[in-house]
Amino acid sequence: MPSSSSSWQLTLLGPPRLVDGRGNVVRCEGKVLALLAYLALEGAAPRSRVAGLLWPDTVEGSARNNLVHLLRRTAKGYEADLVQAGETLSLAEFVQVDVHGERGPGELLEGATWPDLPEFTDWLLAWRGRLDSERTSAWRAQAQALEDDGSYDEALSVTRRLREVDSLSEDALRREMRLLYLLGNAAEALGVYEAAATALHETLGTQPLPETRQLARDIGRSAEVRASASGETPLPVSVARPPTLVGRADAWAKMEAAWANGQGIVLTGEPGVGKTRLALDFLGAHGGGMRFEGRPGDAGLLYATHARTYRQVLDAYPDLALEPWVRDELTRILPYLGGHPAPIENEEQKLRFWQAKVESLGAAIARGLRYLVFDDVQFMDVASVEAGGFVFANLGWGRPDAPYRTIHIFRKGELDETKAAMLEMMVAAQLVVLVDVDPLGSDAVEELVRQLDLPGGGQVARELGQFTGGNPLLLLETARSLHETHARTGELPDVLPLPDKATTVIASRLARLSPSALHAARAAAVLESDFDLEIVAQTLGAPLLDTASAWEELERAHIVRGSRFEHDLVAEAVRRGLPSAVRRLLHRSAARTLAGLGAQPGRVARHWREGGDARSAAPWFVKAGQEAVRAFREREADTYFREAQRAFEEAGLVDEAARLRA
Structure with a gap:
């Protein structure tokens, strides 16, 4: 009989299904299904209660005897004791049930009926109502x-x-x-x-x-549409998000042609030029999809980008029917899945891990995930990029009949050698089409200024176009700054305070924040990615509710949106304005916070290093190198061990550095 290591999967939401420990779907219906479902939902139950439900018109002695025979047939047929039988009955621990995890859509025991079991049917109807209520509350x-x-x-x-x-x-x-x-x-x-x-x-x-x-x-x-729980913004909705896209007809036409041919689209341009807005508007015109992204701090870590990507996929499709081995492999980047994969020791095992990504993304595509945007490729870690190439190569990327389409986005001139070589190869093979997103021309600038509700018309447009070079982000940041400083009078100053780059105008807006909001922005900028309010509060050593209040101010000022900055350039402006002593202090605090939360060792090590504490950074770099070895990532392992050696030397720990050299 199997142990808990050979898990069986019982699906009760939607059409019922039972999968054995080898991944085979086995027949499960009638009173066997009723028995398993009852125990799964109710927990341990007296034999008399179960027998009465399943044989309502039979005297208790005969009903209990029928139950004994049913249990024996079930154990023999499945070659497994799915039910632990004593005076009370309970489901075996190795049987995993979907209703006990994150509940997806689907009616409880959809399509299954028991017309000869009226009391069981009443029980089922009551549970359907209860689950619907619990699920809708949780989903809301x-x-x-x-x-x-x-x-x-x-x-x-x-x-x-x-x-x-x-x-x-x-x-x-x-x-x-x-x-x-x-x-x-x-x-x-x-x-x-x-x-x-x-x-x-x-x-x-x-x-x-x-x-x-x-x-x-x-x-x-x-008109203005407010997110239901957000604070009111002092800025017009047109400044938060201009209603229509301007100046992108040529780029749009190239994207449409590539889309029709089944080719991937790759958008490139200067920071703030509007690449993401163009991609998301294009996606919206084609029915919508999902956006994934690299974030500052991913580079050099192990599968950091893919951990975020596949978490998004499984969150969006929680009831994907994945084989047990796939979930086990994905545990390498998503520990909450609960698997226990062994270290990767060779190329074959690495490709098995990558194939699990193929299986899971392919399953999501089969469920309707058709259109995917991958933003800020320049920030993505190399391990994720290489695995991503394998995934798409095995999912028919670039073929006209491929069931999905992709858009990748990167800052011009900021790809490392590995990514640049991959892009060159894909363009040469006509798998992707490279589309340059240029600054806006004068006519487009004038149209955008009109949308931003700025007085002055053409004259303002000419001045903005001249000083911003047609960069949409700088235009928007300038408009936000003008609205914030001149909203009461409704008039612009005689001379527009136009900077020559976005970080300058963002810095002027940061200067108008309260001290607590500025502290929160600084902590978030140091953390870089994958943070939430609790992590920001811990890094600051501040009360959570005080940090939440400061965060609301940042959202109203359009510095942040949810748990991320409005734009990478906003985060860069915050970091650039950090005094050296404050920056080092926040990095050290971030290292302690992230270490306590089980973050990747490489990320913790970086924060200790940036905080000026080489002695604390060194052992974390060693841990990161060991983790890379277990992931069969030799390049990252060598880098981490060299960083560890350097940190030991800086800390004066020459013996430890020598051991690493050996």
């Missing part, structure tokens, strides 16, 4: 948290799951409309509204609530 909270975090794609995925269960919920309808608008899909948001209005009329003979109708009117005229 999850969608709210994701929206507050600025993770609009993921929030939209959860909201749509909620509407599948409760299609008449206007709260969920309004959230879906709002999220679509914030993602740049105003037309789709209005289409969702029209479909829901029709369904309400046909089903209930009524029309949407006044607030729902008002939201539709607001979206129709691109």
Whole structure:
């Protein structure tokens, strides 16, 4: 009989399914399914109770005897004791049940009926109602948290799951409309509204609530749409996100041609030129998709980008039917999956790990993940990039009949040698089309200024175009600064305070923040990526609620959105303005915080080094090197061990440095 190491999987949400410890789907229906489902949901139960449910018209003695025979047939048929039998019955520990984890969509025991078991049927109906209530409450909270975090794609995925269960919920309808608008899909948001209005009329003979109708009117005229739990912003919505894209017709045409040919699209341009906005608007015009990204601090770590990417995929598709070995391999980058993979010792084992990524992403594509944006490739770690090339090569990348499309984005001139070589190879093979995103021309600048509600018209546009070089981010940051400083009078100064680069105008906006908000921004900038309010508060040594209040101020000022900066250049401006002593102090505090949270050793080591503490950094670099060895990443291991040697030498620990050289 199997132990807990050979897990069986019992799926109760949606069509029921039982998978044995070898990954085979086995037959499970009738009273066997009823028995397993009851024990899975209720826990341990007396024999008499179970026997009465399954044989309601039989005297208790005979019913209990029937139960004994059922248990024997089940154990013999499955060659496993799925039920622990004593005076009470319980499900074996090695049987994993989907309702005990993160619950995806699907009706409880969908399609299964027991017309001869009326009491069991009543029990099932009650549990269906209970699970629906629990799931919808959890999904509402999850969608709210994701929206507050600025993770609009993921929030939209959860909201749509909620509407599948409760299609008449206007709260969920309004959230879906709002999220679509914030993602740049105003037309789709209005289409969702029209479909829901029709369904309400046909089903209930009524029309949407006044607030729902008002939201539709607001979206129709691109008026302000507030995220439900965010603080009010002093800036017009046009400054937060201009309603329409300008000056990108040529780039859009090239993207459409590549899309039709099945080729990947690669956007490149200077920082702040509008690459991400172009990609997301293009994605919205084609039905939407998911955005993944590299973040500052990923480079040099082990699969940091892919850990974030595959967490997003599994969060969006929590009920993917993945083989046990796939989940076990993915545990290498997603420890919460609970597997126990052995260290990677050769190329074959590394490719098995990469193949698990192929299987999981392929399963998500089969479930409807069609369009993918990969932003800020220049920040991605090499291990993730190399594995990503393998994944897409095995998923038919670049073929016209491929069931998905991709857009990659990077800053011009900022790819390392490995990424630049891969890009050159893919362009030569016509797998991808490289599209340059240039600064805006004078006509486009004038149109953008008109959208930003700045007085002065053409004269302001000419001045802005001259001083910003047509860089949209610098235009927007200047507009935000002008709105913040001159909102009360409604008039612009005679001479516009136009800087020559975005970081300068961002710095002027940072100077208007309260001290607590500036401290929070500085801590987040030092942490770089994968932080939340709790981590920022711990790094500052500040009360969580005080940090939350400061964060709300940063969101109102459009410095941050959720748990990330509005733009990489904003974070760079914050870091650039850090006094040296404060920067080192925050790095050391970040190292202690991240070490306590189990972050990658390489990330902890970097913070100790940047904090000026070589003695503390050295052992963490050693740990990072050992981790790289276990991941069969020789290049990263060599780099980490050299960093460790250097840190030991700087700390005066020459014996430890010598041992590493040996």
